[in-house]
Amino acid sequence: MSDYKNIWVFIETANGEAKNVGLELLNEGKRLAQAKQENVVAVVIGDNNDAAVKTAIAYGADQVIDVEGEEYKDFNTDSYANVMIQLVEKYCPATILVGATNNGRDVASRTATRLRTGLTADCTGLDINEDGLVAWTRPAFGGNLMATILCPETKPEMGTVRPGVFKKAGPDASRTAEVIKEEIKTPAEMIRTKIVDIIKAVGSEGVKLEEAEVIVSGGRGLEKPENFALLQELADVFGGAVGASRAAVDAGWIPVQKQVGQTGKTVGPKIYIAVGISGAVQHLVGISSSETIIAINSDPDAPIFDMADYGLVGDLFEIVPVLTEEFKKIKAS
Secondary structure, eight states: OOOOOOEEEEOOETTTEOOHHHHHHHHHHHHHHHTTOOOOEEEEEEOOOOHHHHHHHHHTTTTEEEEEOOOGOOOOOOHHHHHHHHHHHHHHEEEEHHHHHHEHHHHHHHHHHHTTTTTEEEEEEEEEESSSSSEEEEEEETEEEEEEOOOSSSSSEEEEOOTTOOOOOOOOOOOEEEEEEEOOOGGGGGGOOOOOOOOOOOTTOOSOOGSSSSEEEGGGOOGGGHHHHHHHHHHHHHHHHEOOOOOHHTSSSGGGBBSSSSTTTTOSSSEEEEEEEOOOHHHHHHTOOOOOEEESSTTTOOOOHHSSSSSESSSSSHHHHHHHHHHHHHHOO
């Protein structure tokens, strides 16, 4: 067990560029690594990774392991897991952090199973306990309590973390780090699936929820889908994104890709504006990393006000248009 050291962060990529979630985890991984007096290592798998490698270094990686090949151009569980397993067996990392995206969850679970080690899913908090183990914190029982999970018997300790839970550090283009290029091939017969076509999901256009600095979300109080146009107008003033509570999504008012909360997307924008959202526990868990929360609701006893930094009690159909116009004036000046 003592042979295992360093914190690894899987850097998910798209078209050769690093996705935000890996950069967020580099910042948190750096904190954990410093507590253990170890290094934070970025693992980049893909084809033509130069841009992603440079970005990982700028955002805090002490070392980068780069694996390139045509078979890694598009994400595939079989090939990516094969790479991760071989790297782990060679370098023995103590901890691996993976973004809880569709691809991240896929490769993390396959890797953990093959390595016969533990994997904690959808973490919202990380720390180091007195024994040097990672304390993985995640919501349990529908978000009604937080469970802290340890993995003392096997290495590496692995966990997935939702995008938006942690903040990125500021990039430093002057940073340097060792880049290790590993030649790992995955035989074609091992890859059982391939991407035939990529179809954009409805609602995937515009600013992504996980990357937006301002999010305006609507709930049951909006009454009908057409009223989300009010929120879009307000979000556009900031160059932000529109989100929704589970109630609005279940009602079919807005695509599921816009759902914020424990069963949707965890977000951490600079400003989160909750409009007509009462504030179920599952929703509050998903927005707890927001810097500033503004709630608009006609019910003064709505739970959302307990978490909000600012609250407006009143008719959202009167308040939102006024806010939009006032913010437009401020922006114009």
